[in-house]
Amino acid sequence: MFRISTVVDFAEKSCMAGIREQKKSATRKAILIAAVRLFAEKGVEQTSMEELARAAGIGKATIYGYFSTKKEIFLAYCEEEVAYAFSILERKQDEDAPLTEQLVGLMIAQLTYVTSNREFGRLFAREIMFPGEQTTLASHDLDRHYMQRLMGALSRGQGRSELPADCDLLLLMGHLHALYLFSLSLFYQGDLANMDEAEILLRALVMQTLNGLTALLHADTQEAERWEELKLIFLLRRHLKFE
Amino acid sequence: MFRISTVVDFAEKSCMAGIREQKKSATRKAILIAAVRLFAEKGVEQTSMEELARAAGIGKATIYGYFSTKKEIFLAYCEEEVAYAFSILERKQDEDAPLTEQLVGLMIAQLTYVTSNREFGRLFAREIMFPGEQTTLASHDLDRHYMQRLMGALSRGQGRSELPADCDLLLLMGHLHALYLFSLSLFYQGDLANMDEAEILLRALVMQTLNGLTALLHADTQEAERWEELKLIFLLRRHLKFE
DNA sequence: ACATAAAGTCGACTCTGGTCGACTTTATTG
């Protein structure tokens, strides 16, 4: 679940420096705090700007001096959350684990985090993957950060000869990111019920990518078995949903 | 660009059969026709339900007897478009081309189609990949159809020994779909400026999937060169966007 | 300290998606 304190701390540290009077923009804090609480309690749609304003102790029109749309409030919150999530991720990562494990671990951690609140995750994913014309997520930092981490894992893997020396790491990175997005989408389409299923799928996909098309056959039989099971579940679910 | 006639024809053929009196639901037609025109002319957001109703020659409240939300109108339209697009795709496909070409061709065709109207494509993609709780796209038929076609191409490829006999086709299909989604997302994030770029990327990714991590090295040098160029463009764009 | 500008605040308003309930048309049945 999402935390309140972090959001606020991040907001404060990030932008302002000298001008003391801008402490007034503690109002921004108040808005975000109220937003997090209400959004989590009643959902984004079900929270009106009027309510939100009152919860923050200000008038509705005042909000628009800080955020220009409701969506912007939501995204401001999400960005800070994601930044925080990364900082957690960093600590968890085991740089000496086999490459596949590192990659799957990274993806699962992020997946878990993003979907910890279903609605938030959905809105966020929509906005990130298919941004509106005006939406300028400041999260390009985050993107970069994420890519650097992924790239780091790949380079280390290459150093340890888990990857061919002449392998195109950028392409591979994109490739892996594609797998992550795919899993996220499957989750929201109801094909993946939980993170255990996601992990089975991701492991199969990553192995297929790194070790070739028939990788599963040459791997851990338990892994292969799990995937076979999951496959059946997929087919079943698709059928049920349609009839 | 999107056509009007097809939408309507599809709508009519699909649902009704005996009951003549339901010809009254030509109103549905009228709504969709008006919607297509107005949505395309002024954009979805910029078209009000009032306008839409008037353009269809009815009162606003009447619309809600046919569609329960604005989004539903939009999606109804999209679904029919996509069904139509598939029927076109079918004719184009060359079952004897090399597998990579077939796959890339299929993806590019779909990509081209979906993005032929930027806004429509974005909204559609959002809804398909991260559907809301209540959104029940009837497009599971379409999904199935799409998957069957992909699977068909893969099976044929396997028959021709372009794929190992013991390769997991379902997993591979998911994998390929992931690459498609990734490209679509990159397009909307501004990393891909046009379909030529998309094709270079997709070809590189598909080759990496089918032929292994170092596939590009062993391939057509021209292909590899194009990808190297595109890589530079990516890095450049990401930088520019941030500063 | 005062004047003036700038920033912040908010009540009242507009606009639009969606609902409600009364009204009109069409179909059914004895």
Added chain:
DNA sequence: CAATAAAGTCGACCAGAGTCGACTTTATGT
């Protein structure tokens, strides 16, 4: 051909996102 039910239609309304302009507070210059 009524009588009655069912479906279709829409004016009037509601709620919520976002805007406007007047008012209040704070900062700046003299």
